[in-house]
Amino acid sequence: MQPLPWADDVSLAGRNTLRIAARAAAMCDVRDPSRIGEAFDLAAMKGMEVLVLGEGSNVLFAADYPGLVLCLTGDDCRILEQDDSRALIRAEAGMLWNELVHWTLARGWNGLENMALIPGTVGACPIQNIGAYGAEVGEFIETVEAFDRASGRIKRLSNSECAFGYRDSRFKHERDQWVITAVEFRLDKTRPLKMAYAGVPEELVAMGITEPKALHLAEAISRIRTRKLPNPALVGNAGSFFKNPMLPDAEANALKATYPELPVFPSGVDGYKKLSAAWLIEKAGWKGYREGDAGIAEQHALVLVNHGKASGAELLAVARKVVAAVQAQFGVVLEPEPRILGADF
Ligand code: FAD
Ligand code: EPU
Numbered sequence: 001m002q003p004l005p006w007a008d009d010v011s012l013a014g015r016n017t018l019r020i021a022a023r024a025a026a027m028c029d030v031r032d033p034s035r036i037g038e039a040f041d042l043a044a045m046k047g048m049e050v051l052v053l054g055e056g057s058n059v060l061f062a063a064d065y066p067g068l069v070l071c072l073t074g075d076d077c078r079i080l081e082q083d084d085s086r087a088l089i090r091a092e093a094g095m096l097w098n099e100l101v102h103w104t105l106a107r108g109w110n111g112l113e114n115m116a117l118i119p120g121t122v123g124a125c126p127i128q129n130i131g132a133y134g135a136e137v138g139e140f141i142e143t144v145e146a147f148d149r150a151s152g153r154i155k156r157l158s159n160s161e162c163a164f165g166y167r168d169s170r171f172k173h174e175r176d177q178w179v180i181t182a183v184e185f186r187l188d189k190t191r192p193l194k195m196a197y198a199g200v201p202e203e204l205v206a207m208g209i210t211e212p213k214a215l216h217l218a219e220a221i222s223r224i225r226t227r228k229l230p231n232p233a234l235v236g237n238a239g240s241f242f243k244n245p246m247l248p249d250a251e252a253n254a255l256k257a258t259y260p261e262l263p264v265f266p267s268g269v270d271g272y273k274k275l276s277a278a279w280l281i282e283k284a285g286w287k288g289y290r291e292g293d294a295g296i297a298e299q300h301a302l303v304l305v306n307h308g309k310a311s312g313a314e315l316l317a318v319a320r321k322v323v324a325a326v327q328a329q330f331g332v333v334l335e336p337e338p339r340i341l342g343a344d345f
Helices: 033-045 097-106 200-206 214-228 249-258 277-283 312-330
Strands: 006-011 023-030 050-052 059-061 065-072 077-082 086-092 141-148 153-158 178-188 236-240 246-248 264-266 272-275 294-296 303-306 339-341
Touching: 023 033, 033 050, 033 065, 033 141, 033 178, 059 312, 065 178, 086 097, 097 214, 200 214, 246 249, 249 264, 249 272, 272 277, 277 312, 294 312, 303 312
Parallel strands: 023 065, 050 065, 059 339
Antiparallel strands: 006 023, 077 086, 086 178, 141 153, 141 178, 236 303, 246 272, 264 272, 294 303
16 A cells, blocks of 8 residues: 655645645645544654644634644545435535535536535535525535544444534534545435525626526626635635624624614524624724734625735734724624634634
8 A cells, every 4th residue: 555645844825715824744635534544643653633624714824733734635426316306415525615516506406506616625514514695504414424533433424413503513513533534415406596695686687597597596606705705816815704693682682772784684593693793893993904914804894814924823813803892892702713723712
């Protein structure tokens, strides 16, 4: 068997969409999931922790990473079962998420279209239960296959075992226990399209579409996203840097009474409402803020941006100021969405 492709002292600059010029002590690509245990053993021999990294679109490196960065490169995708209406599709962790969306749509399988153009890999999609424009990936996941560090074996977790919530799952809480190797999605052609999210009907009209199909919806959402969010290839960012806060109904209603323009949404959890963090940040005056190369995007107040050479620590400093200002003005504590490495938030 070939030795695993191990490299020491690797730049992470091109491996995170915030474009932070951090370094990792080592990096190793693994295509065959049966060799994940070997990578962990090698890291342990060198006294290194292990970080599983996908496309790096939801991480902030506040410092160099002193351990092994493990990347899963298997990107096979296939249909396991199908009949006239339903299919079960299996994709390996290293496949790019947006490629999977279009792979399924090209074969007539609806479902993932609302999440078109979300960056990242299939392996990361269950971690925070990615979601956009009225859909969350947890609605479609039947099974997550993952290497369990405790037993050194690959296990299959059912949807309910993954404990999906808003930007949340079991994997976020048992952070270093699981390495997701593949995800199986249940898609249903007869599922009605979800087109109600603000701006989507207008975009379809602007495209001249009167009888939208799933592909049209994916295109409309991709157009909106391209306008709304900075492109990480041009300006470093990790999408929304903060989660939308969930507040008990009474507190959300009280804030809404004081600020009638505040967008308040159902949260999906009884007794709680979701507020727009972007609105709170903009209202507090931080949209477009800049301090050196670190700042908040002009287009969208939820997006922390690296205009060039900002370090992770400089970006974190801006994020902390935003949290303090929003808390001082509205009494709401914002939580970061990306994983922060090398510092406590
Ligand atoms: P990484 O950033 O590499 O990793 C994220 C976390 O997952 C880390 O903790 C990492 O250790 C862990 N991880 C990665 N792969 C594995 C694996 N195989 N097994 C175990 N753990 C793993 N997110 C949304 O939900 N909705 C959006 O609309 C959205 N829009 C975005 C727009 C932009 C411009 C950007 C830059 C980001 C956006 N995001 C959005 C966030 C991001 O795209 C998702 O969180 C995505 O799933 C991250 O994938 P990744 O491969 O880049 O993960
Ligand atoms: N808004 C502002 N100021 C801004 C931007 C938005 O006040 O600068 C207000 C808008 O007026 C709107 C509300 O905020 O009423 C919601 O805005 P948007 O539709 O852009 O959604 P969001 O809540 O800001 C969430 C997700 C995004 C996802 C979009 C679309 C979170 C943390 N973010 O953003 O996900 O793409 O909805 O569904 O839930 C990500 O997670 O990285 C991400 C980009």
